[in-house]
Amino acid sequence: MASTFPFVRLQDLPRPLQNIVTAFAQHRLLATSALGIVPLLAVLVNDYRGFIALGPGGLPSNPLGWLAQLCLQPLGRLNTLNTSSLHSSRNVDAAGPHGGESFLGAEPLPRRRGHRPRVPGYVAPQRQTSECAARDVVADMNAFLGDLARRNPEALVIKNSGLESSDYKALWLQDRRRPLPDFLGDTTHGEIVHVHPQGDSHAVLSLVDAQVAIEQGWAQLHKLSGRAGILPLTYVLIYAPRHQGEIKVWRRLVTASALFNTAH
Structure with a gap:
């Protein structure tokens, strides 16, 4: 050789x-x-x-x-900022009688300043990894969810999250509000908002409010939103508030979620 x-x-x-x-x-x-x-x-x-x-x-x-x-990656959205699916006639019909309405109030949603936070491309969990909120801010956010439930006991309740870790508290529709709207799908079981330790949160908004929140820089779709019935089409990730002014915007978005989901 x-x-x-x-x-x-x-x-x-x-x-x-x-x-x-x-x-x-x-x-x-x-x-x-x-x-x-x-x-x-x-x-x-x-x-x-x-x-x-x-x-x-x-x-x-x-x-x-x-x-x-x-x-699950092949099922996921390639672009979670594309809002074209939110105003297709088929999805407007599927979102129920109030899907095309806004629940944010008369004041226009302001534009979020700066760049969007970094959100890695994992299908789940969906989290931001930059510009995360402090623990006291996260505690205040969860307290706001609790206040919403206490002020609306006939419609809302706080329970452990079923979509995320059971260590997270979530805002749910009351069990007696059954059957659930079709747009919530089979997987949410009535869970409409929860907050992550990073300060970002998931919420189910109306089609109009989801589009505005995304286009104004406050949110993005989940990779599985509207895919194979896994999550609602308007299931969005709302970025963590960076200061008091953004906490006010976050509260508006969460309140809009509660109003939309209890309007049916």
Whole structure:
């Protein structure tokens, strides 16, 4: 066999090294393939670590949950800022008699300043990873949900989230408000708003309010919004408030969600 090295004859090498060189030459394709897998493994490991760093969500925070969200990627939206589906005639009809109405009040929703926060492309959990809110802000947001429920006990109630981690409190439609509107789908079971530890939140808005919230920079669709009946079409991620003025906007959006979902 010819030497693998241009200036060294194979037979001049020690016997153990001869065996290694011979095996490498015979399995060069295998070795090349293995080297090609290394970068892919690095990408997958980083992706998994990013998934775990988001914390608990709708899927288990473990390898099985990560694999599940990978499998769901083909179903997910490529562009969560595209609002064209929110004003198609078919979806307007499916959103119920109040889907085309706004519940934000007469005052126009202001434009959110600055860039949108970073939201990694995982199907679930959907979280922002920049410009997150402080713990006291998150506590105030959850307190506001509680106040909404206390002021409207016939329509709303606070329970543990069913869409996300059960450690999160969520605003639900009262159990006696059944049957649920068709647009809420089979998976929400009446859950309409919840807040994440990062300060971002999910809410079900009317078609009009979801479009305005997205186009004014306050929100984006979930990757599975309106996909295969998994989540409502107007299930949006509302970004974490950065200051008191944005908390007021967040309260308007949450109140609009409550008004819309209890109008049916």
